[in-house]
Amino acid sequence: MPHLAGRMRRLSASELAKRVAYGILTVMSALLVLSASGRDRVGIVDDLSAALLDLHANIEESRMALLGGEFAMILLVSCADEQTDALVDALPEIAERCGLDISVRPTHAPEVSGRGRPYRVECVSLDTPGIVHAVTALLRRRNVNIDDLETDTTGAPFTGAPMFRMRIVCEVPEDQNASQLRRDLDEIALAHDLDISFRPLGTVGEE
Numbered sequence: 001m002p003h004l005a006g007r008m009r010r011l012s013a014s015e016l017a018k019r020v021a022y023g024i025l026t027v028m029s030a031l032l033v034l035s036a037s038g039r040d041r042v043g044i045v046d047d048l049s050a051a052l053l054d055l056h057a058n059i060e061e062s063r064m065a066l067l068g069g070e071f072a073m074i075l076l077v078s079c080a081d082e083q084t085d086a087l088v089d090a091l092p093e094i095a096e097r098c099g100l101d102i103s104v105r106p107t108h109a110p111e112v113s114g115r116g117r118p119y120r121v122e123c124v125s126l127d128t129p130g131i132v133h134a135v136t137a138l139l140r141r142r143n144v145n146i147d148d149l150e151t152d153t154t155g156a157p158f159t160g161a162p163m164f165r166m167r168i169v170c171e172v173p174e175d176q177n178a179s180q181l182r183r184d185l186d187e188i189a190l191a192h193d194l195d196i197s198f199r200p201l202g203t204v205g206e207e
Contacts, residue, residue, distance in 0.1 A: 030084045031060070031107045032077045034091075038100040040071040047098045052077060055087045076107070116145070116171035118201040119178070121185065125194030127153050127162035134188050135166065135196075142181055145171045164194075169201065 036048060049059060052075075061076040079087055088104060095102040123131060132151065139146060148169040156163045172178055182198045189196040
């Protein structure tokens, strides 16, 4: 498996809300966040997804990545309300059979609040401590909500030096000055000797 398996499936808050509206994900469905990790091996995702399917549970959204020698998964799972207890009761046996540590907690469909403007922040630098904290602390001070954050470390071409990359999708409140936020990020880039890009989602070059 690659160093970062990345997301398998992502539904936005609005997409989840549409599922409720159109009856694909009914308001009577229970939503659970399931976290699982275990030693990496071929078939680990298949084993867990098959076990959930057998319990009539559906994976609505997931993040899965290889971190060191461990494969980690966070799943948003839906099932009928009456199936919730059976699903939770079955998890210890599933964990043992799949060789996973599993935890679960109930949640609810995200609200579509239009909290702000979506932006992407991307950072690239030599791998040095403190980069994630510096950027996320600034976003917190500016009341910017992080919707998605990914990091990975790879070897630079030719030299093999460890290169750190971070990608953030965030929502900038309407009352925040995006130009000032960009200048603040530039100051972090200068202090930590890294390259930072900050642009609205949906601009040229965006997914």
